Ligand SMILES: Nc1ncnc2c1ncn2[C@@H]1O[C@H](COP(=O)(O)OP(=O)(O)O)[C@@H](O)[C@H]1O
């Protein structure tokens with residue numbers, strides 16, 4: 041287990057290294073940081089002085105080393121536009137994005153898995169057909185349209201939910217959460233559904249397909265032949281065997297939820313990292329873009345690591361070391 | 370038929386409704402199995418052996434269904450029971466062993482967990498009692514170091530060992546009947562005999578009756594008390610194994626027996642008779658065997674023969690019907 045984790049860790053570090061290289065290249069080759077920072081009246085000497093001060097005249101390797109070192113300590117430099125440390129801005133924005141992403145991932149799992157199991161078990165049922173048709177709509181409607189429709193119905197017509205923002209947030213030692221107030225939770229509902237709907241339909245269809253596949257296997261037939269209850273067969277034996285692909289997809293999707301939060305955050309004016317990133321692009325604010333890229337890559341890598349460890353927990357066949365120790369026969 | 374049979378199948382018909390009409394996979398089969406008896410079932414692939422077994426244990430996969438006939442266990446009808454009642458019979462009264470031990474066990478649970486779950490489903494044993502029983506069973510089916518092996522997962526066992534685990538699972542609450550559907554076909558030839566010997570010994574010790582489906586006439590000769598020869602969803606011939614082997618009556622059985630040399634020589638598999646068994650969509654009128662039969666008469670193409678008693682064997686062939694009429 042330990043060797044396995046260490047191996048995956050090394051892989052993760054390699055991935056992060058290349059992402060850092062990409063982010064660094066962005067600094068070097070997109071725009072001129074000095075140009076972005078100074079006014080028109082700044083003299084050439086002053087500009088050169090600033091270049092030296094910023095280390096832009098050092099060898100590239102040294103610059104890259106410094107960039108990685110800084111990024112590792114979460115120092116992403118100063119935003120061109122806001123003239124504030126990027127790390128500070130991320131710290132303000134990240135809780136909003138993470139809370140939104142986690143809640144929508146939970147929503148898509150807690151609703152998608154049962155729906156998938158149901159449609160897998162009752163293939164011909166009326167409700168299954170309703171779910172499948174509805175899921176087609178869920179897959180084909182663009183996210184922003186769903187968001188706008190929700191806003192129109194629940195905010196504009198019914199007035200039940202706020203149409204933008206996070207509601208009331210509570211500061212928990214630097215982490216500003218919206219999960220502890222009614223307003224905060226109410227503000228979370230529509231963005232979370234908008235963001236999670238696509239994943240929900242995906243997970244439902246995946247679980248359904250996997251259930252149909254697993255229910256045909258010999259070990260399910262044998263489990264029935266041993267007289268196990270339907271409940272034990274369907275959930276203990278069948279559902280558990282669908283978990284590996286479900287974990288994979290959920291992990292990947294969680295990554296894309298965080299990444300794709302950009303659209304949802306725009307529609308609902310959700311003050312998260314996505315909205316910040318979008319504004320940064322408009323202003324060619326490279327430090328923010330680089331920091332965002334690295335943060336997202338970090339989440340992807342971290343989620344992948346967790347997914348790999350979950351495989352290990354779920355599937356005994358992957359616990360290679362254990363089987364070697366006991367031998368065969 | 371001496372005493373009360375354990376299992377009785379009367380005029381069983383299994384159908385598959387398909388787009389192109391109804392396919393009859395099992396067509397009017399009647400047989401019985403006495404307590405503790407081993408009934409061998411042979412026949413080419415597609416003859417309906419597995420469907421008969423699946424119908425008996427109530428696990429026909431839709432759209433397959435029992436269209437006609439009755440199945441009785443100790444005189445009680447079981448073919449029309451509600452799902453939950455039939456579930457209690459499965460495992461408890463009728464067990465099953467399938468062909469491929471590599472895929473019969475759930476890869477995510479240890480063999481101990483699977484045994485304990487099955488035992489606890491059918492008995493009031495506590496977890497520790499069930500675990501002790503599981504270890505006992507593993508020892509009984511010849512798995513070395515069962516206390517340690519009980520915690521292992523299926524992938525940690527070889528094919529032969531897995532089939533032993535499957536046998537332990539099928540026998541774990543002492544069912545009265547085991548349906549073993551080609552239990553060794555997927556195994557290495559070198560271990561087939563061991564597994565059959567194990568199954569035979571355990572069933573004798575526990576007094577378990579077996580419906581043993583196999584391609585291997587050698588296994589039938591060694592293991593079965595009686596044998597049913599199936600052809601195109603029907604029974605061609607059923608009787609005591611010695612009689613069927615030494616004095617086969619149906620031309621199809623004669624062809625089959627011509628193909629087994631002697632038991633200790635070769636694997637005794639069913640070899641070719643000229644032609645192939647008809648598809649379910651194209652079963653000929655009259656006797657289903659008529660396209661391949663060398664002894665056909667007019668009647669064989671017109672009317673389907675019923676099973677008639679000849680000595681201790683029942684055979685469905687007009688030639689024997691004629692003999693009977695002459696007698
Ligand atoms: N789902 C199905 N739909 C239609 N026909 C089927 C289906 N399953 C099996 N059959 C047919 O039923 C017949 C009997 O099959 P089976 O009992 O498995 O034969 P075997 O004697 O080889 O075990 C075969 O001809 C097969 O094609």
Ligand SMILES: [Mg+2]
Pocket residue numbers: 415418419420550
């Ligand atoms: Mg078969």
